[in-house]
Structure formats: structure tokens, C-alpha cells
Amino acid sequence: MNSVASANRLHIGFFGCRNAGKSSLVNRITGQDMAVVSEVKGTTTDPVTKSMELLPLGPVVIIDTPGFDDEGMLGDLRVKRTRQVINRTDIAVLVVDAETGMRSEDMLLLEMFKKHEIPYLVVWNKADISDAFFAADCQESHEIDAIQIKDVDSGERRSLDSEEINSEKREARTCFIEKDRVKPSEEDIIYVSAKTGAGIEELKERIGALLKDNEDSKSLLDGIIGPGELAVLVIPIDKAAPKGRLIMPQQMAIRSALDKGATVVVTRDSELKETLSGLGRKPDVVITDSQVFSYVSSVVPEEVALTSFSILMAKYKGTLESSVKAVKALDHLKDGDRILMAEGCTHHRQCGDIGTVKIPNWLRKYSGKSISIETCSGKDFPEDLSGFSAVIHCGGCMNTEREMRYRMRCAEDQHVPFTNYGIVIAKMTGILERSIKVFNG
Secondary structure, three states: OOOOOHHHHHHEEEOOOOOHHHHHHHHHHOOOOOOOOOOOOOOOOOOOEEEEEEEOEEEEEEOOOOOOOOOOOHHHHHHHHHHHHHHHOEEEEEEEEEEOOOHHHHHHHHHHHHHHOOEEEEEEEEHHHHHHHHHHHHHHHOOOOOEEOOOOOOOOEEEEHHHHHHHHHHHHOOOOOOOOOOOOOOEEEEEOOOOOOHHHHHHHHHHHHHHHOOOOOOOOOOOOOOOEEEEEOOOOOHHHHHOOOHHHHHHHHHHHHHHHOOOEEEEEEHHHHHHOOOOOOOOOOOEEHOOOOOOHHHHHHOOOOEEHHHHHHHHHOOOOOHHEEEHHHHHHHHOOEEEEOOOOOOOOOOOOHHHHHHHHHHHHHHOOOEEEEEOOOOOOOOOOOOOOOEEEEEOOOOOOOHHHHHHHHHHHHHHOOEEEEHHHHHHHOOHHHHHHHHHHH
């Protein structure tokens, strides 16, 4: 289960208003008590995330979110957290309460899914309460002759005979939807009961179909190396290196090379010269930690392709081209400019940290300007970037591709250059062109 990193799993988010049954539905789909459930509105107070192998879907991340109609100061914070989840969601499941139908908050969520180009399903939950649009399905399999439907405004229930059911069901899909807002299409809607399990298998199949449409077989070293070729990875082991393990981009590079039938040699920067001289052949590509770019470039022959893990991640996450264009902003920095250093994870910062110490110092030296450095980490990426002169992001190995593209778009929409640690370091050390040449075929 843990063989696929969270950032490389498809993220399935469950959204909706309080008491729509999101958590119950998540528990029913996963077959686990992943989320706490109760009759009290607002039981889920923060997003609940779980990486798992969900048959027949495969490795995924399931995210249960707080109600999007939460109220008060804390409610506003929870809604903000839910908005942040949307930024990293690959497939959205909107859970609608059968007794209230689609509310304005549900419609807002649909608009957000559309804006972010997220494939979605609309799940009408609580089929067991037998409102018309669910009972019509139930009637087909259980031969129900008459049902009841509750009036949303008065709360009163009235009986429907079998002749009314089909037309009532058709109307139910749109009766709560405001005319001028996004409407879910017929094929995006499914009816279930988290309580009884009705419709759950169909829902999983429908999610699975969306997952197949979003499958991504990309590999970190696509187009970089092939069978029989040789890659040298340069990995400094300093105080900032995690104890006893490699960081994710390094692991991904090794696995990608092996999958392609290539040979991988891993060395520290301090042994790079000896490693190259002892190979008996020139490597086809050298991939280095960005922090030692300058030194590695001076050691590796010009005819050998050279890039960094961080730049590879920019390519992998779909931000490379824009990041290369945006890095030109470093040549136009002025005194007092604010730079945002953004990281996707929340690791413990140490003395000499790359994002908060090394790059800021190199930037001041490169620009000769008195610039202000601000930082953010984890999921707390600010939506308002208008006050910054540039955003410099880490490789984003802990962020999904969708989340990285969203962050880049946020910056670009506000005319703020968005670039990457490795690209910035390559620019400042004068080897940018060399470091991206490997992607030009």
C-alpha cells in the first residue's frame, strides 16, 4: 500500500454540505471507519486524508471534507480548508442530501470543480429515506407501489403513486438547481444510500471509470534515458539530508531509470570526480541536487547532459516551461521587493536550510538588492500573491500535479512570476541553458 507515494496517487475528494452523509459514504466505500460520523451537523471539522489500496480502483488518497455550509469563525476556517482540498483533488464526489436537494453551496462547489477542470460525480445520498428521486430507483428493484416525498419549504410529506414516480424523478434532478448556475449533467448523477449500501458498488465503478480517464503513466526520466544507458545521480549527504533514506525525487529517479533498463550509479558530490573517472565510459546523463549545481557542472564534461532533481520535478509536474520563462524576473528585482519561498511539505528547518537560508542569500548576492523573503509550507499556500515580485517553489514532490499547476496559475493570474528552486539556482550559477538542454531532445 505504501509503495506509491501520496503525491503520485490519484486524490478523490468528497464534498458537500453538513449532514449530507459524506463521512458515512466514505466509510461505506472504503469499508473502514475512516471518518467519525454522527447525527450532529459539522462532525467533520478538518479534512480527513487516508492513502489506501481501494479495490478495484488501486492506490488512491481519499479525502473527507468538512461541510461547505459550515458557519461562524471556525466554520469559515473549515470552509477555507475545504477549498484548499479542491486544489489537490483529481476526482470530486459531491454528496447531496436527499431531503434538502442541491443547495447554493452545492452549486458553488460544482462551479469550482468546473473552474479547476476536475472530473466529478454528483451523489444523491440517503436513498433509504425514499424521496421520489431515490425511491424511483428503489421501486425498480423492490417493486414499491407508492412512496412519499417531503416538501422542501414546508417540511410536509405527501404520497406519490407509481404513475407519478418517473416524472417526479426527472424533475428532481433540476428542481433545486438555480437556472443561471452550473448544472450537473445526467451522466454525472448517481443515487446511493450510505446507510443500506444501495448503489455503492455502482458508485465505485463510476469512480473507477473516471480514474481510468485520468490514469497517468508518466515516469520522471521519460525522454531522458533509455535501455542500456548510464545515469549518475549526485546526492550530497549533509545535515539537511534525511537520516537513513533518500528524498522522493531521488527515489523516483532511481526507479524510473531501472524501469527503463538503464544503469544507475549513485555518488556523493565529494566522490564525483573519482566516480566519473572509474566508470570506464561517459555517463549519458548526470542528475544532481541543485545545491551543488555549480560544482557538479565544473566537473561533468560539457558534452554530458546535466540537470537537477528539482528541474526534473518541474518537468514532471508540468511547470517547467513557465518556470524557465518566469526566472528572468530575477534580473529585474528592486530594493524592497518581496519574494515568496514556497515548500510543499512541512519538514523541520535546519541551519543552512535551502529555502529559508541558502537561496535567499544567493538571491541577495545575485541581485545586489535588499529584498524581503517570506515563506509558506505545506498546504498553506496564499491565494493573494499580488504583493510579491516572485514565487520560488520547491520541486513539489509532496504536491500533486494538479496542485502545482493550480499554484502556478494563481501566480500567473496575478502577474507574479512563478519558478522553481532548481531553475533559480541554475540561473544564478549561469548554467540554466545547460540544465534544460536535456529536455530539448
